[in-house]
Amino acid sequence: MLFIPAFKDIEAASRLISPHVHRTPVLTSKQLDAISGARLFFKCENFQKVGAFKFRGATNAVLNLTEGQRAAGVVTHSSGNHAAALAHAAVSRGVKALIVMPSSAPEVKKRAVAGYGAEITFCEPTLAAREAAAAEVIGRTGATMIHPYDNFYIIAGQGTAAMELLEDIPDPDAVLAPVGGGGLLSGSAITIRHMAPPAKIYGAEPLLADDAARSLRTGAIQPALPPHTIADGLLTSLCERTFTVIKNNVDDILTVTEEQIIAAMTLMWTRMKIVVEPSSAVPLAAVLANRELFSGKKVAIIVSGGNADLSKLPFGQHG
Amino acid sequence: MLFIPAFKDIEAASRLISPHVHRTPVLTSKQLDAISGARLFFKCENFQKVGAFKFRGATNAVLNLTEGQRAAGVVTHSSGNHAAALAHAAVSRGVKALIVMPSSAPEVKKRAVAGYGAEITFCEPTLAAREAAAAEVIGRTGATMIHPYDNFYIIAGQGTAAMELLEDIPDPDAVLAPVGGGGLLSGSAITIRHMAPPAKIYGAEPLLADDAARSLRTGAIQPALPPHTIADGLLTSLCERTFTVIKNNVDDILTVTEEQIIAAMTLMWTRMKIVVEPSSAVPLAAVLANRELFSGKKVAIIVSGGNADLSKLPFGQHG
Numbered sequence: 181m182l183f184i185p186a187f188k189d190i191e192a193a194s195r196l197i198s199p200h201v202h203r204t205p206v207l208t209s210k211q212l213d214a215i216s217g218a219r220l221f222f223k224c225e226n227f228q229k230v231g232a233f234k235f236r237g238a239t240n241a242v243l244n245l246t247e248g249q250r251a252a253g254v255v256t257h258s259s260g261n262h263a264a265a266l267a268h269a270a271v272s273r274g275v276k277a278l279i280v281m282p283s284s285a286p287e288v289k290k291r292a293v294a295g296y297g298a299e300i301t302f303c304e305p306t307l308a309a310r311e312a313a314a315a316e317v318i319g320r321t322g323a324t325m326i327h328p329y330d331n332f333y334i335i336a337g338q339g340t341a342a343m344e345l346l347e348d349i350p351d352p353d354a355v356l357a358p359v360g361g362g363g364l365l366s367g368s369a370i371t372i373r374h375m376a377p378p379a380k381i382y383g384a385e386p387l388l389a390d391d392a393a394r395s396l397r398t399g400a401i402q403p404a405l406p407p408h409t410i411a412d413g414l415l416t417s418l419c420e421r422t423f424t425v426i427k428n429n430v431d432d433i434l435t436v437t438e439e440q441i442i443a444a445m446t447l448m449w450t451r452m453k454i455v456v457e458p459s460s461a462v463p464l465a466a467v468l469a470n471r472e473l474f475s476g477k478k479v480a481i482i483v484s485g486g487n488a489d490l491s492k493l494p495f496g497q498h499g
Numbered sequence: 500m501l502f503i504p505a506f507k508d509i510e511a512a513s514r515l516i517s518p519h520v521h522r523t524p525v526l527t528s529k530q531l532d533a534i535s536g537a538r539l540f541f542k543c544e545n546f547q548k549v550g551a552f553k554f555r556g557a558t559n560a561v562l563n564l565t566e567g568q569r570a571a572g573v574v575t576h577s578s579g580n581h582a583a584a585l586a587h588a589a590v591s592r593g594v595k596a597l598i599v600m601p602s603s604a605p606e607v608k609k610r611a612v613a614g615y616g617a618e619i620t621f622c623e624p625t626l627a628a629r630e631a632a633a634a635e636v637i638g639r640t641g642a643t644m645i646h647p648y649d650n651f652y653i654i655a656g657q658g659t660a661a662m663e664l665l666e667d668i669p670d671p672d673a674v675l676a677p678v679g680g681g682g683l684l685s686g687s688a689i690t691i692r693h694m695a696p697p698a699k700i701y702g703a704e705p706l707l708a709d710d711a712a713r714s715l716r717t718g719a720i721q722p723a724l725p726p727h728t729i730a731d732g733l734l735t736s737l738c739e740r741t742f743t744v745i746k747n748n749v750d751d752i753l754t755v756t757e758e759q760i761i762a763a764m765t766l767m768w769t770r771m772k773i774v775v776e777p778s779s780a781v782p783l784a785a786v787l788a789n790r791e792l793f794s795g796k797k798v799a800i801i802v803s804g805g806n807a808d809l810s811k812l813p814f815g816q817h818g
Contacts, residue, residue: 453545
């Protein structure tokens with residue numbers, strides 16, 4: 181039995197988390213409209229707390245803990261935005277956050293998670309080591325595992341970004357979100373099918389991490405590929421829960437090259453003047469690479485986060 | 500006789516240009532409030548058309564041309580935001596824009612000005628060569644010179660950003676703007692003295708380009724220093740027109756080091772997730788360097804522009 185949120189669960193998440201999360205703005209850009217040939221609406225979760233939509237799901241998960249679970253704390257293994265989001269969501273509500281991170285994680289991410297008040301357990305940089313370390317923490321503390329996307333409350337929380345988006349922009353022809361493990365895309369799809377049934381729903385992912393596209397095509401979850409894409413938020417594979425929602429609701433998964441991701445990211449930085457991480461540029465890259473789908477259409481894009489590493493930008497040192 | 504705008508001229512500019520410019524948002528950041536100890540309000544002119552407040556003044560200048568002046572076109576010499584702003588303001592209203600740029604200007608700025616439809620005349624990278632080239636263009640075409648700041652309509656147009664800011668945030672304790680030639684600071688000062696008389700008004704400039712601070716201290720305009728600061732929008736010296744407004748209305752000019760500018764710029768990129776050029780970070784750097792002036796206060800900052808060169812960022816290649 182697979183528990184999957186319905187739209188009423190996303191409404192409940194929205195009521196619960198709205199005092200704690202930012203209602204992020206929807207930005208437009210005449211320059212990007214001219215370049216794309218579409219009317220684009222960007223839901224800017226890069227302005228969300230901790231710099232990513234992940235804070236929505238993490239907050240919803242923490243607020244749905246029982247008293248006993250609150251007392252024992254929460255645990256996850258992640259080196260990315262979910263770790264920071266869960267740390268901030270838990271600690272700011274008085275719940276202990278136990279985060280398993282690979283020792284190879286960037287210093288800036290370690291500092292961020294520590295800065296939110298989490299207790300960090302370092303492990304070797306393999307999935308097996310991460311799962312073993314998390315199991316050890318759970319055995320020792322009784323903490324509740326909050327998976328980054330294979331979790332009912334996480335998916336419901338992520339679906340609230342699309343809910344706000346459709347309140348502001350009620351009738352898009354298409355909505356795009358990046359897809360890694362599928363938490364954002366499946367939560368968004370549940371919301372969109374209810375609030376804007378005719379809208380096309382697209383996931384967007386790097387060609388170098390196209391496991392979701394191949395999963396949809398083959399009808400079976402494909403494993404994640406080696407981590408060679410700049411879009412380092414989109415490396416994970418789908419789970420049964422997210423795949424079930426995606427195969428039943430998403431029209432297609434569009435893939436883009438690394439060059440297309442960097443070009444789209446450059447446009448967002450230089451024309452919109454917003455800081456976005458590479459994963460967030462993947463949907464715009466997909467719009468620009470598929471003009472036949474989007475030309476003249478009203479197209480909404482969920483901008484997933486803004487935690488770009490300023491010391492490792494892909495713009496080059498040329499004139 | 501020095502024609503200086505009064506507040507009614509800024510109101511007139513606002514009425515004239517508002518159909519053509521963006522009303523930019525005022526952003527806040529709880530993280531930067533915590534870091535600064537003040538309540539900060541950022542008027543985000545980096546989101547303005549052409550990416551800088553300069554589009555306000557340029558639009559006001561173009562809309563105040565006579566029919567005869569419109570027919571002959573406008574001219575300026577600049578390698579910065581004013582060139583792009585005047586090009587876009589003029590060409591989009593059907594007026595020819597003749598821009599004198601040093602041949603050493605970055606390719607990206609040459610392309611931007613050309614992209615707005617201006618005719619570019621290149622010259623040697625000296626002030627004498629720029630003035631000579633502009634004089635030649637005027638002699639040949641009869642075009643009207645639109646100086647980047649020593650111009651009544653430019654100053655009135657720049658004052659409209661502070662007007663919108665004070666409509667949104669009516670009673671700040673202090674307002675800061677960067678100061679180069681003083682167009683933004685003097686226009687802002689006229690607005691602030693009328694709309695929020697008790698507010699302190701501060702200019703902010705790099706220590707390596709502290710001619711405005713020394714002008715205020717000595718009571719006489721000091722020449723610009725060699726261009727060694729990263730804040731390349733703040734290299735010019737004041738003129739009689741802007742200096743008169745500044746000495747009569749501005750409480751102080753605060754200076755900051757290059758390291759303080761880069762640290763403030765890094766905070767705005769990483770915490771606010773907005774792209775700002777180095778000159779735009781100078782006021783925040785001044786707030787952080789002068790806690791005794793701003794602690795606990797309601798402080799508004801005019802963020803001047805977002806045209807950072809992504810190929811030459813100061814963040815370094817370290818972890």
